Amino acid sequence: VLAASAPADWRTPDPEHTLYLELPSGRVVLELAPQLAPLHAENVRVLAREGFFDGLAVVRVHENYVTQWGDPDGKKEVREGKKALAPEFTLTGARARSLAFRPLPDPDTFAPEAGFVAGFPVARDRKRQEAWSVHCYSMVGAGRENGADTGSGAELYAVIGHAPRHLDRNMTVVGRILRGMEHLTALPRGSGPLGFYEKPEQRVPVLRARLAADVPVPEREPLEVLRTDTPRFGAWVQARRNRQDAFFVRPAGRLDVCNALPPVRTPPAPAP
Amino acid sequence: VLAASAPADWRTPDPEHTLYLELPSGRVVLELAPQLAPLHAENVRVLAREGFFDGLAVVRVHENYVTQWGDPDGKKEVREGKKALAPEFTLTGARARSLAFRPLPDPDTFAPEAGFVAGFPVARDRKRQEAWSVHCYSMVGAGRENGADTGSGAELYAVIGHAPRHLDRNMTVVGRILRGMEHLTALPRGSGPLGFYEKPEQRVPVLRARLAADVPVPEREPLEVLRTDTPRFGAWVQARRNRQDAFFVRPAGRLDVCNALPPVRTPPAPAP
Numbered sequence: 001v002l003a004a005s006a007p008a009d010w011r012t013p014d015p016e017h018t019l020y021l022e023l024p025s026g027r028v029v030l031e032l033a034p035q036l037a038p039l040h041a042e043n044v045r046v047l048a049r050e051g052f053f054d055g056l057a058v059v060r061v062h063e064n065y066v067t068q069w070g071d072p073d074g075k076k077e078v079r080e081g082k083k084a085l086a087p088e089f090t091l092t093g094a095r096a097r098s099l100a101f102r103p104l105p106d107p108d109t110f111a112p113e114a115g116f117v118a119g120f121p122v123a124r125d126r127k128r129q130e131a132w133s134v135h136c137y138s139m140v141g142a143g144r145e146n147g148a149d150t151g152s153g154a155e156l157y158a159v160i161g162h163a164p165r166h167l168d169r170n171m172t173v174v175g176r177i178l179r180g181m182e183h184l185t186a187l188p189r190g191s192g193p194l195g196f197y198e199k200p201e202q203r204v205p206v207l208r209a210r211l212a213a214d215v216p217v218p219e220r221e222p223l224e225v226l227r228t229d230t231p232r233f234g235a236w237v238q239a240r241r242n243r244q245d246a247f248f249v250r251p252a253g254r255l256d257v258c259n260a261l262p263p264v265r266t267p268p269a270p271a272p
Numbered sequence: 273v274l275a276a277s278a279p280a281d282w283r284t285p286d287p288e289h290t291l292y293l294e295l296p297s298g299r300v301v302l303e304l305a306p307q308l309a310p311l312h313a314e315n316v317r318v319l320a321r322e323g324f325f326d327g328l329a330v331v332r333v334h335e336n337y338v339t340q341w342g343d344p345d346g347k348k349e350v351r352e353g354k355k356a357l358a359p360e361f362t363l364t365g366a367r368a369r370s371l372a373f374r375p376l377p378d379p380d381t382f383a384p385e386a387g388f389v390a391g392f393p394v395a396r397d398r399k400r401q402e403a404w405s406v407h408c409y410s411m412v413g414a415g416r417e418n419g420a421d422t423g424s425g426a427e428l429y430a431v432i433g434h435a436p437r438h439l440d441r442n443m444t445v446v447g448r449i450l451r452g453m454e455h456l457t458a459l460p461r462g463s464g465p466l467g468f469y470e471k472p473e474q475r476v477p478v479l480r481a482r483l484a485a486d487v488p489v490p491e492r493e494p495l496e497v498l499r500t501d502t503p504r505f506g507a508w509v510q511a512r513r514n515r516q517d518a519f520f521v522r523p524a525g526r527l528d529v530c531n532a533l534p535p536v537r538t539p540p541a542p543a544p
Contacts, residue, residue: 063454064409089521109378110526137336137434146518162409162434162530166515169522182335182461189454243438246418249361250441254382258434 001232001239002263009232010224010265011119013178015212017041019048020221021069021180022208023058028180029212029221030140033120033173035099036133037088040142040174044153045211047081052154053209058187060157062195065164067184068143069206070155078154087148088172089132096124096131102228104237106254110165114257116228120176121257123168133173136163136258138181141171160185163258178223178264226262233262273504273511274535281504282496282537283391285450287484289313291320292493293341293452294480295330300452301484301493302412305392305445307371308405309360312414312446316425317483319353324426325481330459332429334467337436339456340415341478342427350426359420360444361404368396368403374500376509378526382437386529388500392448393529395440405445408435408530410453413443432457435530450495450536498534505534 013031021028034041047053056076060068091099101124103115111123114134121134133139140158144151153174192198212220226233237260242251285303293300306313319325328348332340363371373396375387383395386406393406405411412430416423425446464470484492498505509532514523
């Protein structure tokens with residue numbers, strides 16, 4: 001299906017909404033979701049531009065759950081950004097209705113419908129006029145304390161295990177990691193409560209975080225994501241629902257939204 | 273819920289069906305599922321006892337999918353065990369009907385019912401009189417070639433990502449990793465096709481594999497698993513469906529089988 005795709009089936013993520021996290025082992029590429037969490041996506045952009053993330057650290061690696069990074073001491077000051085924001089857990093009313101939502105055909109355990117908005121996994125309840133981001137593997141959310149308005153994106157976590165869907169509608173999801181997940185999951189697990197590292201020297205530094213737009217073009221990560229609003233995506237979903245290669249004796253006939261995250265590729269070189 | 277549990281709510285895995293894999297970073301504890309894959313569980317026991325796994329290696333770490341270990345060259349001879357077995361992908365008829373199946377209350381994307389048999393995640397289709405193991409994070413299956421009868425447990429993989437449910441009914445699941453998943457997931461990803469390591473020196477050695485029954489008691493891993501056939505397990509499921517702690521503003525009211533794998537604990541010290 002993908003081999004037969006046309007260039008127009010793919011999109012290049014907006015460099016203004018793409019964040020590069022530079023870890024010692026390599027680069028993590030995070031695409032922000034301003035359609036779903038505009039306040040948090042904007043705040044992450046502002047924080048990145050003021051250098052807030054530079055020199056922070058991975059402080060928590062919780063097996064089959066999340067890797068989290070931020071300011072270990074909570075003392076670093078913000079200049080332009082915010083350290084607390086109104087929650088963006090669920091879109092409601094007109095905002096939910098106006099989303100260009102592409103549903104998957106199969107039932108979802110947690111919601112009346114699951115599918116995609118602009119490439120991101122989303123669940124929907126039409127009767128309640130609600131839509132919300134799904135906590136799939138590789139999705140990134142804003143850490144917070146017990147208060148719903150205590151997060152801002154200054155502290156972020158990535159899902160590194162089976163989708164913790166109980167976090168849906170309880171956390172603001174800011175985007176998806178398109179490349180470099182292995183830099184967040186192939187890390188020693190923290191031995192403290194909730195997987196926090198117990199000793200400062202165990203933390204993994206976030207060397208630098210920049211928007212792709214602020215990186216010289218030759219240093220940017222060339223990548224494309226399969227569009228979710230095309231017939232090609234529908235064909236890809238069908239192929240994943242019913243795998244035809246010789247290995248499979250019994251195609252599932254079903255697909256979970258978290259097994260349907262749109263493929264990411266390095267764009268082919270232009271014809272000479 | 274767990275703090276209020278009684279000793280009888282927990283079980284100690286059978287040492288004859290518990291395999292210790294010793295990797296350079298530590299021990300992985302695998303509980304075999306003879307109820308669901310008797311031929312493969314028995315073969316893994318025989319292979320362990322004849323030392324077949326000793327000195328083999330992790331050959332593949334496929335991001336958000338599986339870590340696989342076995343004989344890199346495929347040349348190691350077996351003595352008592354088998355290198356190929358009839359598949360145990362799906363239990364049918366009387367064998368499916370006779371399982372002590374405990375269903376979860378929520379809908380499953382892939383099957384009419386999902387729940388547990390003897391502590392292992394299982395899906396069921398009563399109409400078709402079929403039951404099969406679910407590929408949750410931490411479940412272990414027998415690698416194979418395209419032929420359905422080409423696996424035996426001599427090569428094994430553990431799920432290290434979001435449940436790849438398309439493998440259900442296509443692979444024989446031999447058990448679940450109860451402890452030490454981090455030794456399989458915090459590994460460098462393989463850069464070859466399907467996540468295979470491209471260079472022999474990248475492989476991670478399996479130093480030794482023994483049944484717990486063959487290990488002196490003081491060297492065994494003391495652990496217990498919450499029974500899935502008790503009212504306590506039902507109460508734990510309810511608490512996970514509707515999380516009551518102050519952090520959650522909106523309990524999910526639903527639970528996925530792969531987020532309900534029974535908890536594992538180190539048994540408390542006996543009262544003095």
